[in-house]
Amino acid sequence: xxxxxxxxxxxxxxxxxxxxxGMLNVSELHTIAWEKSGNPNGIPxxxxxxxxxxxxxxxxxxxFDANAYNIIQFDQRGCGKSTPYAELTENxxxxxxxxxxxxxxxxxxxxxxxxxxxxxxxxALVYAQEHPGRALSLMLRGIFMCRKSELQWFYxxxxxxxxxxxxxxxxxxxxxxxxxxxxxxxxxRLTSEDVNIRRAAAKEWTRWEMATSxxxxxxxxxxxxxxxxxxVAFARIECHYFINAIFLEEAHILNHVETIQHIxxxxxxxxxxxxxxxxxxxxxxxxxxxxNLILVPDAGHxxxxxxxxxxxxxxxxxxx
Ligand code: STX
Numbered sequence: 302x303x304x305x306x307x308x309x310x311x312x313x314x315x316x317x318x319x320x321x322x323g324m325l326n327v328s329e330l331h332t333i334a335w336e337k338s339g340n341p342n343g344i345p346x347x348x349x350x351x352x353x354x355x356x357x358x359x360x361x362x363x364x365f366d367a368n369a370y371n372i373i374q375f376d377q378r379g380c381g382k383s384t385p386y387a388e389l390t391e392n393x394x395x396x397x398x399x400x401x402x403x404x405x406x407x408x409x410x411x412x413x414x415x416x417x418x419x420x421x422x423x424x425a426l427v428y429a430q431e432h433p434g435r436a437l438s439l440m441l442r443g444i445f446m447c448r449k450s451e452l453q454w455f456y457x458x459x460x461x462x463x464x465x466x467x468x469x470x471x472x473x474x475x476x477x478x479x480x481x482x483x484x485x486x487x488x489x490r491l492t493s494e495d496v497n498i499r500r501a502a503a504k505e506w507t508r509w510e511m512a513t514s515x516x517x518x519x520x521x522x523x524x525x526x527x528x529x530x531x532x533v534a535f536a537r538i539e540c541h542y543f544i545n546a547i548f549l550e551e552a553h554i555l556n557h558v559e560t561i562q563h564i565x566x567x568x569x570x571x572x573x574x575x576x577x578x579x580x581x582x583x584x585x586x587x588x589x590x591x592x593n594l595i596l597v598p599d600a601g602h603x604x605x606x607x608x609x610x611x612x613x614x615x616x617x618x619x620x621x
Contacts, residue, residue: 304608312611313363325407327378327400330391334382335375335404339367344437344620345410347401348374349417349424351443354538356381356531360605364416364613369621373413375404377424380534387534389492389541393548398428405435414620418442418569418604419577420539423547423554426585430560438565440616442609443574443602444582446554447547451581456484456543460513460575467512474505488544491537500529503536510535513575516601558588566592569612571600 322336339362346365350357357374365372376383378392378400401424405413415436417425422441429436445451454460461468472480479486490502507526512518526532542548550556566589570582579596586594600606604613 307607309607317362317367328391331378332384333375333400337373338362339370339372343369343371345371345413346416347413349421351419351421352535352539353377353420353542354380354535365617379538387537398431401428412437414438416440419445423447426554430557433560436564440567442569442604443577444585445577446581448552452543463575464513471505471509484543488540491540503532506536507532514603516573555588567616568594571597574602576602
């Protein structure tokens, strides 16, 4: 039954503050910010944020029963409170996987649940494939495997057919002779020496993603693109990962899916997800016959949509 009356507050747990937070040195260059909330003796869960470059958010804590879970979040390299800000050197998928392991070891945690949506689902899957003994379960949303077809769909020609209005601003930021490869054109600008060029490109790149993340676009979400501290890290890091094909071979996740067949896997996917269309969730589910796929009929991409949030909480509750 379609539920149009519930709000996010009805389905999430109350907001909480971390009981501990800190910084972990992961290389000579990079330090990553982490926080722990909920029950220090609870079931450990690592929350992997999206983008890449999106940073952790306080609201992510609310997807877990704070009495039952030890909720661990961190900001991936170059974003959120991690330093140096928006840095692309030594910023890649393999480094992020190592950082997650370094966090786990530094906290003395043997095994944990791995929770992530969008790019967070990508990194969760790659992490579990590298360290299959460490994941108690995978709790995934808005599946993104970052194949050429997925990037082409969102950044070049696909989502543009559904959101031609929002796409126009994203495309028209780039001169016509460069519009044939928008990721490349944005990469040039996002890595420009000129801070104004970087910022202007970051704003348009981020607006495009924020405008398309929800079934019912809302203006408060679009404002994220106006926050240039957020947008510059988000756009630079995303574009850097995507122009480098996330530093993995094409279809790496599906090609190595046998390594994670034993891990209980729950997938929540919005039917009308335009950023990470449902085909990827479907293909992952088919490749992992033991996985559970929930196709949410009235949602897009964002975990801030009520019907997505409700399903995610049902999953985390089921492991208490
Ligand atoms: N990027 C999808 C992604 O991971 C292609 C993503 N989209 N929005 C986000 O992440 C935030 C919620 C972190 C802004």
